Amino acid sequence: MIEMKNVSKWYGTFCVLNKCSTSVAKGEVVVVCGPSGSGKSTLIKCINGLEPFQEGSITFNDISVGDAKTNLSKLRSRIGMVFQNFELFPHISVIKNIMLGQEKVLGRTTEEAEKRGMELLHRVGLSEHAHKFPGQLSGGQQQRVAIARGLAMDPVAMLFDEPTSALDPEMINEVLDVMVELAKEGMTMMVVTHEMGFAKNVADRVIFMDEGRIEEDCTKEEFFSESRGERAQLFLSKILHH
Amino acid sequence: MFSDFDFDVVINAIPFLWEGMQLTFLLTFLAITGGLFLGVLLALSRLSHIKVLSFAAGSYVNFFRSMPLILVIFWFYFLVPFIVGRPVGGFYSVLVAFTLFEAAYYCEIMRAGIQSVRISQVQAGQAIGLSYSQNMRYIVLPQAFRNMTPILLTQAVILFQDTSLVYVVGLHDFLVNAEIVATRENRLIELFSTVAVVYFVLCLSFSLSIRKLQKRFSI
Numbered sequence: 001m002i003e004m005k006n007v008s009k010w011y012g013t014f015c016v017l018n019k020c021s022t023s024v025a026k027g028e029v030v031v032v033c034g035p036s037g038s039g040k041s042t043l044i045k046c047i048n049g050l051e052p053f054q055e056g057s058i059t060f061n062d063i064s065v066g067d068a069k070t071n072l073s074k075l076r077s078r079i080g081m082v083f084q085n086f087e088l089f090p091h092i093s094v095i096k097n098i099m100l101g102q103e104k105v106l107g108r109t110t111e112e113a114e115k116r117g118m119e120l121l122h123r124v125g126l127s128e129h130a131h132k133f134p135g136q137l138s139g140g141q142q143q144r145v146a147i148a149r150g151l152a153m154d155p156v157a158m159l160f161d162e163p164t165s166a167l168d169p170e171m172i173n174e175v176l177d178v179m180v181e182l183a184k185e186g187m188t189m190m191v192v193t194h195e196m197g198f199a200k201n202v203a204d205r206v207i208f209m210d211e212g213r214i215e216e217d218c219t220k221e222e223f224f225s226e227s228r229g230e231r232a233q234l235f236l237s238k239i240l241h242h
Numbered sequence: 243m244f245s246d247f248d249f250d251v252v253i254n255a256i257p258f259l260w261e262g263m264q265l266t267f268l269l270t271f272l273a274i275t276g277g278l279f280l281g282v283l284l285a286l287s288r289l290s291h292i293k294v295l296s297f298a299a300g301s302y303v304n305f306f307r308s309m310p311l312i313l314v315i316f317w318f319y320f321l322v323p324f325i326v327g328r329p330v331g332g333f334y335s336v337l338v339a340f341t342l343f344e345a346a347y348y349c350e351i352m353r354a355g356i357q358s359v360r361i362s363q364v365q366a367g368q369a370i371g372l373s374y375s376q377n378m379r380y381i382v383l384p385q386a387f388r389n390m391t392p393i394l395l396t397q398a399v400i401l402f403q404d405t406s407l408v409y410v411v412g413l414h415d416f417l418v419n420a421e422i423v424a425t426r427e428n429r430l431i432e433l434f435s436t437v438a439v440v441y442f443v444l445c446l447s448f449s450l451s452i453r454k455l456q457k458r459f460s461i
Contacts, residue, residue, distance in 0.1 A: 050365045050368060050369065073368070073371045073373050076368060076369055076370070076371045077370065077371025078371075079369075081366075081369035081370075083362060083365070083366060083369075087362050087363055087365070088366075089367075089380075089381055089385075090385065091384050091388060092384075100370070100372075101370035101371055101372065104372060104376050104380065105371040105376075106371075149370065150369075150370070153370060153371065
């Protein structure tokens with residue numbers, strides 16, 4: 001579904017992504033991890049064209065993301081995205097956040113959009129908060145709304161950019177639960193996260209990045225066995241031994 | 243000595259002064275509306291990736307911000323009839339001058355407002371598939387307007403005061419009408435004190451209501 005070939009990106013002379021190649025098949029759950037500044041977020045944002053890249057190619061269902069002729073808005077509407085800091089729209093209510101894309105991009109009527117929005121809010125357990133503003137919700141609740149907003153577009157894949165790293169510890173699980181459920185339903189997912197429990201639980205593959213390179217790209221069984229590379233081992237020993 | 247003051251002159255002149263005030267209000271309102279509209283377009287051009295557009299908008303802003311307002315008013319008073327080929331009267335030439343002048347300031351306020359919206363909000367809009375114009379309309383501008391409302395309204399207060407400059411082209415606004423009465427009745431102190439009080443009360447109460455609004459709409 002997602003094919004990435006030799007993608008490189010520079011900020012000035014600083015190389016953020018260095019010849020990254022990987023792929024995500026339909027229904028696969030891929031976890032991307034690595035130390036901060038290793039290019040994980042940049043990598044995932046390249047997939048839906050939020051970040052431009054200078055070399056290589058990314059295709060999503062055979063549509064080239066880097067091609068200037070590609071209708072990026074249309075492509076993005078089919079890929080849900082969840083951000084580290086939720087990025088709900090603060091000036092409109094929770095339900096309006098979920099309805100906006102449905103109405104303006106998919107052309108659904110207000111009734112359809114609201115119905116679908118309420119279904120999804122119910123699903124993430126927040127239907128009673130529909131008419132509140134995002135600022136009135138806790139971080140965990142906001143992130144669940146953000147997931148619902150992504151799902152409202154009926155995406156064929158979901159991208160998660162560190163969805164739990166801005167959350168207080170007690171709220172992490174409520175977000176992970178929603179994600180685990182999604183993964184079990186067969187949603188294609190690419191998740192940048194340090195939650196190794198999530199990776200062990202539902203990931204099919206794990207990608208480990210360091211200094212803009214994909215250092216490991218293997219099944220989770222291989223990744224969590226002892227056969228992985230030195231840097232990945234060092235990284236895991238740092239985040240797991242607390 | 244205060245017994246020499248005759249405030250009946252002021253009371254008798256109220257209808258005449260109100261006539262002038264209406265012009266002041268009308269001019270302020272129209273110039274704000276026009277200036278805002280043009281200001282948004284200028285700000286979007288200035289932030290545009292199209293070099294020609296951002297350069298043109300930048301030059302416009304720098305040009306008008308380097309000119310004294312009174313000069314711009316004079317200039318348009320003589321220029322606009324020359325361009326349209328017939329006299330247009332003081333009101334329209336002044337309206338054009340105010341609108342174009344204010345647009346330069348509104349552009350800068352708006353540009354700061356747009357830039358105050360975090361890039362990640364823009365990305366969130368893009369991520370659900372909004373086009374550039376949809377993103378501007380539904381995500382960026384509503385938030386930008388909230389952030390810049392206090393400065394926009396402050397600028398409106400300044401404009402309200404600046405409209406008194408229309409005396410240079412012979413328009414009868416509040417201040418000019420007051421001056422007419424003052425010289426006719428030889429009651430300068432009464433009239434000009436009244437004018438000062440009116441400007442002060444209007445501007446202050448407007449500023450105070452801005453502060454209230456700001457508290458209510460902050461997110």
